Amino acid sequence: MVINYPPSLKMSKINICVVKVGKVEDFVILSLQSGLKVNFGWEVKLIGEFEIPSQSYNRIRRQFHSTTILHHIKSQFKTDDCFIVLGITSVDLYVEGLNFVFGEAKPSDKVCIISIHRLRPEFYNDKPDMKIFERRILTEAIHEIGHLFNLRHCLNPNCVMFFSNSIIDTDRKGFLxxxxxQSKLGILK
Ligand SMILES: [Zn+2]
Ligand SMILES: [Zn+2]
Incomplete structure (x- = not known):
């Protein structure tokens, strides 16, 4: 499905640099690349891969602290060539006060991260489904990228900027x- 966005957004030269944080399958990156390109005209480049910073691991929760990883990404990469840096990881992420997060964004650093851990249908004991998995990846990536454009959570449950409390929210709202x-994004140039 190709969506026509306002010209100002479509024409923006947006370089999204992707970094793998730990092992992530290549098809995840490829799928995201094509999804962002086809729907938004955004270019995505894979710029690297690094190990998950050990200090981000919480032994009690058995999860990784996403804010610590964001700081790490920011310190590891010169982001001058990148308008945005998007980290992708397979591990489960959290921030204080929440059981988990699908992702986190730090607009002041133009850095965000998503986790694919809870996006696989198998996580919910459903059968593997690439289409659903790829749509969820695109949805969560666009949500975090939206935050980097200073968009806040939206109250419209069918908008990608709606806060996902669970995978049900992610599946319902989709990536648009x-x-x-849209109009807020259009004037952000
Ligand atoms: Zn909205
Ligand atoms: Zn959010």
Whole structure:
């Protein structure tokens, strides 16, 4: 499905640099590359891969602290060539006060991260489904990228900027911006 966005957004020269944080299958990156290109005209480049910083691991929770990883990404990469840096990881992420997060964004650093851990249908004991998995990856990536454009959570449950409390929210809202968020994006240039 190809969506026509306002010209200002479509024409922006947006370089999204992707870094793998730990092992991530190549098809995840390829799928995201084509999804962002086809729907938004955004270019995605894979710029590297590094190990998950050990200090981000919480032994009690058995999860990784996403804010620590964001700091690590920021310190590891010169982001001058990148408009945005998007980290992708397979491990489960958390921030204080929440059981888990699908991702996190730090707009001031233009860095964000998503985890694919809870996006696989198998996580919910459903049968593997690449289409669903890839749509969820695109949805969560666009949500975090939206934050990097200073978009906040949207109250429209069918907008990608709606906060996902669970995978049900992610599947319902999909990867499109509502008209309000679209117009906010359109003037952010
Ligand atoms: Zn959010
Ligand atoms: Zn919205």
């Amino acid at each position: 911006f509502c008209s309000k968020c």
